Amino acid sequence: MEFISDVTLICHSRLDWLFLFLFWFHTTYGDISYSFPEEMKPGSVIGNIAKDLGLETGVLSHRKARIDTDGTDHRYCDINLRNGELIVSDRIDREGLCAKKASCILKQELVLENPLELHRISLHIQDINDNSPQFNDDKIDLEIRESTVRGARFVIDEAHDADVGQNSVQQYKLVLENPLELHRISLHIQDINDNSPQFNDEKIDLETQESTDRGARFVIEEARDADVGQNSVQQYSLKKNDNFVLVVNGNTVELVLDKELDREKQQEINLVLTALDGGSPQRSGTVVIHVNVLDTNDNAPVFSQSVYKASLPENSPLDTVVVTVSATDADEGVNGDVSYDFGHVTDEVKQLFSINPKTGEIRVVGNVDYETTASFEIRVKAKDGLGLSSYATLIISVTDVNDNSPVISLKSLSSPISEDTPPGTEVGIINVQDRDSERNRQVRCSIQQGVPFKLVPSIKNYYSLVTTEKLDRELVSDYNITITATDEGSPPLSSSKTVQLSVADINDNPPVFEEQSYSAYVTENNKPGSTLCSVTARDPDWRQNGTVIYSLLPGEVNGAPVSSYLSVNGDTGVIHAVRSFDYEQFRSFKVHVMARDNGSPPLSSNVTVSVFVSDVNDNSPQILYPTPEGNSFMTELVPKAAHGGSLVSKVIAVDADSGQNAWLSYQIVKSTDPGLFTIGLHSGEIRTQRDISESDNMKQNLIVSVKDNGQPPLSTTCAMYLLISDNLAEVPELKDISYTDSNSKLTSYLIIALVSVSTFFLTFIIIVLGVKFCRRGKPRLLFDGAVAIPSGYLPPNYADVDGTGTLRSTYNYDAYLTTGSRTSDFKFVTSYNDNTLPADQTLRKSPSDFSEAFGEFDESSEV
Known part of the structure; x- marks a missing residue:
């Protein structure tokens, strides 16, 4: 009796959680190591790094302590700057980080600045039993023939556990369910030997499995003999062979398998069975037994290599053939049909590689990245049609390609920096990483030309950015420093990073x-x-x-x-x-x-x-001569024999302004006889226009206007009183020479000036007449008589017109009017002297003295 049952494999492994075990040690290089279980909650304390390194907790913040991860940007832990504790900052999954590796170590770096100091930290991640064993399939189907030899083995895919060590699969248990009983019944048919033994067929065909157990019996139809008893068939004989023996049990003839068959060695066996009776003579009958060995699935596929090795460049194109695995099966038909598949592999492998179930070609279906996984170990399964399988190992080594540019990280920067910073000052710390390997990982750093900075290699892959010369914010206030990192791959890859640095001002420049x-x-x-x-x-x-x-x-x-x-x-x-x-x-x-x-x-x-x-034209011309003094008027005598063009008198005026504001022009605005006298436009000299005749009025009154050249122009007027006479005796009593015209605008001080001048001239005329009478009959001199025009007082700040004023203070005028000559000359002298009559000795009369001798003026003396 045999028993057949379904098999269920249950894998169970249970480990208790490990208690947190922290330890640390110092190396001669400043390394420190901690060991702790995976899946610790964020914020859990790993250890006190400040205490372990012998650092004061206040130093950590002052020196900008930080944790950097070697080779990756992901940070799993951090440091508490207040108390120096190293704490978990992110979930740490040992299976995700290290897979089935026996040891899982994370490399971290503690960076301190001022000065730059680097401590390597090794984090040993301990496994906890957080994963259950799993089979590839929910159900395993086996096809086993009943003729399979005892002791035959059938390979079952093992269960896999993501944990390692004691947390992985340790044992299996087999439970038999629903046993099945099978009973075999053999029927033995006896015959009498009354004839010669005869077989029904000349040939007997037998089909047996190659895996039939030794001792298996095959019933052969007996030979027939019409006789009975001793004449019937008494014995059988079988030609000797290596596989079968003949066993006769009564009328039952059984062919017993004495040695296991192997179809792969011999597919057919021909046996001759002879039946002998007991008669005399003895007769026999033969029959040929053709044994056709049927194939059973007794051979598992066999790989051509137990271990396949292949080298694959990273970033290989999709559908690239990595390797072709090959397995053969000695069986035939469906038992020898081999199909290929992966054994238990991770999802990452399934996303990167595929296997052709018919040909065994393994191709690339994803992006293979050396920096992510440098090698793959894959179990490849070959399975025949009825479930026998075998395994081979495929090791794929990923070769590095220079596909990663260097990564430049700015770890520290002092900005702004004072412009009086001395050369050689460290202003920044640069870190350069390249994820490639070997030569592709070697990096050279350079800095742009034309900036007062340079890169100085420091610890490991750190560089210090230092100044090379004194800075001047007034020349350059901001620097955009471009740092270039180039690896030594072929072709080389490079990357750049621009660091912006501002220069702080100091007060080093005066306005x-x-x-x-x-x-x-x-x-x-x-x-x-x-x-x-x-x-x-x-x-x-x-x-x-x-x-x-x-x-x-x-x-x-x-x-x-x-x-x-x-x-x-x-x-x-x-x-x-x-x-x-x-x-x-x-x-x-x-x-x-x-x-x-x-x-x-x-x-x-x-x-x-x-x-x-x-200067602006804010001063009116000031008349110096004739100058009114009190209530007196000045008058002058004009000889009756004066010819046209003779100088009679001169109006002297100055202007306190300068430039064109002091350019004076003279004009007679009113006169007793308009055609008799004229005045120089710019000289102020009064001359006769024609010879004086007897019909001309003895009393000539002139109103002279003096105007400057300013904008707007200012002017002043004065009155000039002239008497046409050769002798004072001819002059009637002068009572009043003033004009009383109601429309006259002559000011009182001008009237006084005119009276003073007239008085001066009258006095002078009397003196001249007296001298003339005394010298009558004597030769006539150059001058028979003269009337002096005294110099008026010039303020010291008046200047001549060719300077900035109208008249220099050092120049005065003296005028000599002759009574005996036909013309009167005007003489310029450099200074006033005693020979010139003073202004107070000119002919002076009170206004009442001139009222009878002269008519009244119609115009005022100032405009």
């Missing part, structure tokens, strides 16, 4: 005026507060160091503080007039303006501002 000196022009009589000019100073420094404040330096102008004349806007530099200026008082002065920045300490510079006061 500088745009001009070396400034000139301001202002017209006199300006309004207080009017703007004269603007000074501008530039300070290339920044913010308060570059903020310019303007002020006037203390000084004096004409004995008064400069602040009483000018003021400057401290913010804009605009200079304003505090008072109104008078050109006639002073024409120019200089002040000093200081520009000071707002730095600490402040810097300053000075500039000179020259202020020029320009």
Whole structure:
């Protein structure tokens, strides 16, 4: 009896959680190591790194301590800067990080700055039993023939557990369910031997499985004999062979398998069975037994290699053939049909590789990345049609290709940096990583030309960015520093990173005026507060160091503080007039303006501002001769024999203004006889236009207007009184020479001046007449008589027209009028002397004395 049952494999492994075990050790290189179980909650304490390294907790924050992960950007732990504890910052799954590796170590780095210090931290991740064993399939189907030999083995796919060590699969249990009983019944048929033994067929065909057990019996149809008893068939004989023996049990003839068959060695066996009776003579019958050995699935597929090795460059194109595995099965038909598949593999392998179930070709179906996985170990299964299988190992070594550019990370940067930072100062820390391997991982770093910085290699793959020369913010305030990292792969790959660095300002530049000196022009009589000019100073420094404040330096102008004349806007530099200026008082002065920045300490510079006061026509011409003095008038005598063009008198006037404002012009605006006298337009000389006749009125009154050339012009008028006479005796009593015309605008002081002049001339005429009578009959001299035109008082600030005024103070006029010559000459002398009659000795009369001798004027003496 045999028993057949379904088999269920149950894998169970249970391990308790490991308690947190922390340990640390120091190496001569500053390394430290911790061991702790996976799946710790974020925030769990791994250890106190400050205590283990012998560091003060306050140093961690001061030196900008941080945890960097070697070779990846993912950070699994962090440091508490307050107490120095190393804590879990993200989920740590040992199976995801290290798969089936016996040891799982994470490399971390503790970076300290000022100075740069690097400590390597090794985190040993311990496995916990967080994964259950799993079979590839939910159900395993086996096809086993009943003729299978005892002891035959059938391979079952093992269960897999993602854990390692004691947490992985340790044992299996087999439970038999629903036993099945099978009973075999054999029927033995006996015959009598009454004839010669005869077989029904000349040949007997037998079909047996090659895996039939030794001792298996095959019933052979007996030979027939008509006789009975001893004459019937008494014995059988079988030709000797290696596989079968003949067993006769009564009438039952059984062919017993004495040695297992092997179809793969012999597919057919022909046996000759002979049946002998007991008669005499003895007769026999033969039959050929053809044994056809049927195939059973007794051979599992066999790989051509137990271990296949292949090399695959990373980033290989899709559908690239990695390797072709091959297995053969000695069986035939469905038992020898081999199909290929992967054994238990991870999802990553399934996403990267595929296997052709018919040909065994393994192809690339995903992106193979050396930096992610450098090698794969894959179990390949070959299975025949009825379930026998075998396994081979495929090891795929991924070769590195230079497909990763260097990654530049800015770990620290001091920005802004003061412009007085000395050369050699570290301003930043750069870290460079390349995920490739070997030569592809070797990186060279460079910095752009033309910047005052350089890269200095530091610890491992760290570089220090240091200054090479003194900085000047006024030349360059911001730097864009481009750092280039190039690996040594073929072809080489490179990457760049731009670091922006600002330069902080110090007060190292004083304000500088745009001009070396400034000139301001202002017209006199300006309004207080009017703007004269603007000074501008530039300070290339920044913010308060570059903020310019303007002020006037203390000084004096004409004995008064400069602040009483000018003021400057401290913010804009605009200079304003505090008072109104008078050109006639002073024409120019200089002040000093200081520009000071707002730095600490402040810097300053000075500039000179020259202020020029320009003249405006604010002064009317002032008549010096004839000059009214009190209530007297001045008059002059004109000889009756004067010819046309003779100089009679001269009007002398000055103007306190300058330039064209002091250019004077003279004009007779009213006269007793308009055609008798003329006046020089610019000289003021009064001359006769024609010879004097007897019919001309003895009393000639002239109103002269003196006008300057300003805009608008200003003018003044004066009255000139002339007597046409050769002898004072001929002059009637002069009572009043003033005009009383109601429309006259002559001022009282002009009337007095005219009276004074007239008095002077009358006196002079009397003297001349007296001299003439005394010398009658004597030879006539050059001058028979003269009338002096005295110099009026000239203020010292009046100047000649070819300068800035109308008349220099050192020049005076003396006029000599002859009574005996036909013409009168006007003489210029350099200075006033005693030979010239003073103004107070001219003919003077009171206004009442001239009222009878002269008519009345219609015009005023000043406009």
